[in-house]
Amino acid sequence: MAGKRKKGEGTVRLRKDGRWEGRVVVGYDEAGKPKTKNVLAKTKKECIAKLEALKSTCQVVGPVQVRSDMLVRDWLDYWYQNYSKPRLRPSTQLNYESWIYHHLIPGVGEIPLNQLTQAELQQFFRRMKESGRKANVERRGPGMADRSVRSCHAVCQMALDKAVEEKLIHYNPAVGCKLPPMKGKEMKILTQEEIQRFLIQAKAEGMYELFLLELTTGMRRGELLALRWDDLDFATGKLRIDKQVYPVGGKLIISEPKTKAANRTIILPPAMVELLVEYKKGVFSDLMFPSRTKPEQPIDPGYVRRRLQVILERAGCKRVRFHDLRHTFATLSLENGMDVKTLSTIIGHVSSATTLNTYTHITDEMRRKAALSIDLGIAKAEVQPMPEQTDEPQKQDFVPI
DSSP: OOOOOOTTSOEEEEOTTSOEEEEEEEEEOTTSOEEEEEEEESSHHHHHHHHHHHHHHOOOOOOOOOOTTSBHHHHHHHHIIIIIGGGSOHHHHHHHHIIIIIIIHHHHTTSBGGGOOHHHHHHHHHHHHHHOOOSOHHHHOSSOOHHHHHHHHHHHHHHHHHHHHTTSSSSOTTTTOOOOOOOOOOOOOOOHHHHHHHHHHHHHTTOHHHHHHHHHHOOOHHHHHTOBGGGEETTTTEEEEOOEEEEETTEEEEEOOSSGGGSEEEEOOHHHHHHHHHHHTTOOSSBSSBOSSOTTSBOOHHHHHHHHHHHHHHTTOOOOOHHHHHHHHHHHHHHTTOOHHHHHHHHTOSOHHHHHHHTHHHHHHHHHHHHHHHHHHHHOEEEOOOOOOOSSOOOOOEEEO
16 A cells, blocks of 8 residues: 655545546645645546646745744745735736845844844845845946835835734834935937937838837837737727736736726827728737737837837937837927826826826926916016106006017
């Protein structure tokens, strides 16, 4: 008789229907109860082979005894696997795993959770800023970017907030840590002259429709590349934006946008619709902008980024990011009289406040011009130069505008 399988190897049994079933624990829920997966096969040997294959693809998370004196590394892993990971998108999971397993755990993981202090975290984030980079050290230097340090701190603070909520610690030592200041990336926009040169070159490069649609709508790159022909109503010009493309582990994933506001419908100008009608005749894919080598897949976002820089250089335009094309659309829209609320809806911001904060430099100038117009409108007059002095006293006249 075969011996009993060891803990962690899984179980194999013969079902009533004659098939063999293998089952193995792949994790534990928040209450500590095991979560399992199973495989089915016609023979026991085949079942065991399938079970081994399943185990090799599953990262089994063992049960953790949650207590206040557990090590920080155990709590971070437990928090991520049970509370955070299930609700995160694949791309965001990779970021969290980097902060937790490559930075936080090596840095402060061996400290008991209930003994972790703000001073220890402050020292950790200082070291991270000075020498925390793990890759491209020769090219970028040993220090981490300010944004990366702040992102790592945000993950740490969320994990420790949950520890406070679970009454494992009395306060969150991550609160109050001094971090590098938030620095927004410099916003660059193309001028009208640059846009003309850019589009002429884009046409020569075979990417005219893609970049013109971007400059006409201000979509995010992932949203633009995820478009399908059935998202566009050619009769009304209505374009539905409800998905986006993003790379994860060398593969392109299409999923829903992060926010509800990003799910939106915009109306394209008639000229843009007519252009897309002609463009569609040469596209043999359900995707609006498919890969040239794999028509069933969208264009890789990295390829679009690289082609953008080539086109800009050949057109004699300044170097800008793809996201700056979105800024160019928004800036020109505001300068040509579009109200902030409408613009916010078109570009998919959560609120008008986000749009105002993003384009403060534009709206400030608009407000200055508006104030000047109001001032002139109320006064309805302007002071004329003083006439030359004569023997007779002269009266200062106000001439209506």
